[in-house]
Amino acid sequence: MSKQSTAYSPQKVDVLVVGGGNAALCAAITARQEGASVLVLESSPKHFRGGNSRHTRNIRYIHPAANSFLTGPYTEEECYQDLLGVTKGNTVESMARIVIRGSNNVGDWMMEQGVHFQPAMRGTLHLSRTNGFFLGGGKALINAYYARAEKLGVKIEYDATVDDLEIENDEFRAAYFQQGDKYYRVEAKAVVLASGGYQANLEWLKRSWGPTAANFLIRGTPYDKGLMLKVMMDHGAKTLGDPTQGHCVAIDGRAPKFDGGICTRLDCVPFGIAVNKECKRFYNEGEEIWPKRYAIWGRLVAGQPDQIAYIIIDSKSIDLFMPSVFPPFVSDTIEGLASQFDIDPDALKATVEEFNAHCKPTKDFDSGKPDGNATEGLEPPKTNWARPINQPPYYGYMLRPGITFSYLSLALTERCFVKKQDDTPFKNILAAGELTSGNVLGQGYMAGFGMTIGTVFGRIAGKEAACLK
Template sequence: MDKLWDVVVVGGGNAALCAAIEAAEAGASVIILEGAPKDYRGGNSRHTRNFRCMHQGPLSVLTDAYEEAEYYDDLLLVTKGKTDERLARLAIRTSETCLPWMERQGVRFQPSLSGTLSLSRTNAFFLGGGKALVNAYYNRVEDLGVTVVYEAQVQHVDIEDGTFRGVDCEIAGAPARVNGRAVVLASGGFQADLDWLARAWGPAARNFLIRGTPYNRGVVLKDMLDQGAESVGDPTQCHAVAIDGRAPKFDGGIVTRLDCVPFSVVVNRDSQRFYNEGEDVWPKRYAIWGRLVAAQPDQVAYSIIDSQSINAFMPSVFPPVMADTIEELGEKLGLSGAALKETIEGFNAACRPGTFHGNELDGLATEGLEPPKTNWARPIVKPPFYGYALRPGVTFTYLGLRVDDTARVTGTNGLMTNVWAAGEIMAGSILGQGYLAGFGMTIGTVFGRIAGKEAAKHVA
């Protein structure tokens, strides 16, 4: 620990590992400070399944082509233009070279499975998921001679006049100092700090569930902002989806997601509908439901289906609540049975004859109902009836550090000399709002690699 390291990497997820590999391959001595214990290493990255990759023709498991213009248009659609075009295009273009690079590091891919998310052209799926990806990268950094320290929680990044000197941290609870010639900050967002979330969102945030690691508490982000690092993004912007209300407070991961919403009627605590459940196909709508549920009383909602729809979506990890009548279902979910019955009867009366097609927009819409349901609106009549409680599940926050196109962090007096950032901690530059599935890992891989290379170049 007394050594002066060439590159200190803060964090142990995808962005950190990509940076460490590049820096070590360039000949730098590298130390990774991962706040989590070894069993929980890999942050949110270990929960992921795929990354979005540009390609001009079939590439590995990816079919057809997905070119820059279409990728960028997809990004503009979800962010409504709130992006940094230069950084976004850099991420998109570089993603094409990332896939073969990832394969060289030991990451394996698989074709996407059929199901609600049909992304075989745009997103490359990791064989074994993010956990296998993270493990492959840890094997690789070990081979490259990188030192990895677990339970190493960085509390302060020591920067004098824009120049990094070292970090103050706690290693397994004991204070420690690690000095270096350059630093890459890859310690994620602040979503696991519920107090910070509550300051940004109000007290309702205490009812949110955090889908990923409890270690991304924004300690390094806050420390950097306190020291004058320039921020990007809005503290109230984040990626949030509606997940099973029975999910654990932290780290429930991907399996707690529910895909039943489009085939259901969704009501709030007062058994009232509040949004069009059939607005679009689920991959294009799932990311808005976290916010919709967050805006309801007690930040809870209930998705109600009948036995016609129970097999129309990916099975849930927890079985749904089941009952023979809507009233009974309402009572079991803690709602007023009578009020739920009235809402469902009102919905059923507004449904029109037509043919239901679960895998496409079928135009089967309600008539005279507010809000309408514009697809998959078939009456909920066939017992047994099923219900799921929904809660907002935060994936990651968007407030971050401003970087340039070499991933270098901007301070009060321009670019800092030897401080780089990658991954969630800077993603807010590119994701001003909204989310494009698979883009989190793209940003982390692209900017992690750039940061690692640049840090090593600086040191050399």
């Protein structure tokens, strides 16, 4: 391969890690602890380091008993059944079991690296038996891992985007990376690819989702563009997972195009109605308690004209959900709200009046659980929390689809080597994290499992890569 590149100094390291999020750092720390010299190449500038992992709050892992931040035991079998439930069986059992078993008490290893967990929480985020919540969130976790890696002697380069790999006879030789106006070539005995999904690559998203993807908001880092996935596909790597699958939720339409993070979620859908830009309702807003339905609304909104929807609630409901990061739109009339959204005031008024006319509350309203107050004779129905929207002021929010991460992944062996299309592995190319999530998540998602996949595969890949030194 001929490229106009400068040799990076030191020209050769034992283990090269591409990426700078959770999976990359777990791999780098482990490889270094196994005695390898390690170089991490992170696309982002230092202040943006940590990819989507910066936005996380928790990790799911199995453990035999309660401790100071987990409220009870969580077994391999229960976790596997939970995974089967969310994926509808669309997982590779051997890989899923490796992740689940490898997660056993992984919080202890994380704490040894400087991560802290916070006491169990209550409320809609109540997952405290199965998931450990990071004190200070993902940003603190990432800072702890970087501090640990640096202390161990891992070399880290920021603003370093790897855009090509030199692979001969199924063996990795060198990586090429851009840093400022320099283009470097660096050799290593093994490479761990941990550069996230391709969800920040709108052109790629459009290929699987169609032109509508232009209106998606990307909840996390703008740096996960799938360059390594593409390079490995070009080199004959086997992929797993459906390119139209990914984690996609409905978020505040005013969220930034990239990196809005967790605070842009809106929890008010069950307490009002959701309409599209034609002022038509399109789905049962009261199907289930919100955390259980949260993940389907991204796709629902993606299916609406211009990929936008509007939530309309009244003053009875404004205090029933987690406050939004952006203030709601507010008006004393439904028509006034519609004008602010630039949708047809008469049409919105008619939809609200039709909805109100079909609300026949029979039980006490209960925002805490499905209360059985359903519309009668309305299509689509609202099967819980259906009560008239009639008490001004009226409030509204815009909803847009927010992509969390893509599922199309590199297929892995059980030791986290990247597979070729004939199922045999590349000799010294390993991968971990979001780039490999399709090995376990064929569809669906369970909270905290992205970090499990990255932590377990990252540690395996780091250890295996160090063996090749």
